Amino acid sequence: MNPDRRDRLRDAAVEVLAEAGGRGLTHRAVDTTAEVPPGTTKNYFPTRDALLRAVAERCLERYRETTAHMAAAGPGSPDREGLVAMFRALVENVAGPGRPRLLAYLELQVEAARKPWLSAILDPIAASDFEDFELAQRAAGLPVTPQRAAIVTLAMHAAIPHLLADGSDTLAAAGLDNPDRFVRGLLQAVYPESPDGPKVASAAAGDAARPHSC
Secondary structure, three states: OHHHHHHHHHHHHHHHHHHHHHHHOOOOOOHHHOOOOOOOOHHHHHOOOHHHHHHHHHHHHHHHHHHHHHHOOOOOOHHHHHHHHHHHHHHHHHHOOOOOHHHHHHHHHHHHHOHHHHHHHHHHHHHHHHHHHHHHHHHHHOOOOOHHHHHHHHHHHHHHHHHOOOOOOHHHHHHOOOOOOOOHHHHHHOOOOOOOOOHHHHHHHHHHHHOOOO
C-alpha cells in the first residue's frame, strides 16, 4: 500500500474525529475529507477499530514530532519566567494550532475507556508529559518533588477540555481567560515565591542536579 496515501488518510481521520466526534468517524467521511475514491479508507483500514488504531498511532507520532521539535529548539530561559513562557504557549496552543489534534485525542480517550488496546497506544503520551513537565520544573530551579510536579501536570491536562469547550464563564472561573495569569497562579500555588526568591531558586537549581528521595 502507498505510505503517502496511508498518511493522508490518517490525517483526514484525525480531522474527521476532531470535527465530527466518534460517531462521525466513518470510512466514508474519511474518504470525503481525504478527497479519495469511495472505499479507499476501507481498503487501508477495514474495520472501525483499525481506523481508531490508525488515528491513535498518528496522534502519537505527531506528539513525538512536537516534543522532538521543542527539544531541538532548546529549553529556553532556565528559570521560572522561562517555565511560565513555556506553559503559557502550551495553553494558548490548545485553542490555536493544536486544537484539532487535542480534540481528536480527547475523543480517543473516551473510546479508550472501553478499549484497553487503545489505551495502551495513548498511554505513552500522558506518561511522557508527566516526565517532561517534571524535568522542565527542575530546570527552572523550582523545589520539585514528584508530587508537586504531578499536580502541575494534572492541572495543565485538566485545563484542556475547558479550553476546547471555550465556555466564557468556565474559563473566567478557572482563570483560563488569561493564560499568563493562569500559569503564574498555578506555579505560585505549588511553588510559592519567597521575598528572597532568587536565592531560593538558586538553591533549588542545585538540588535539581541531585537525586531526590521523594
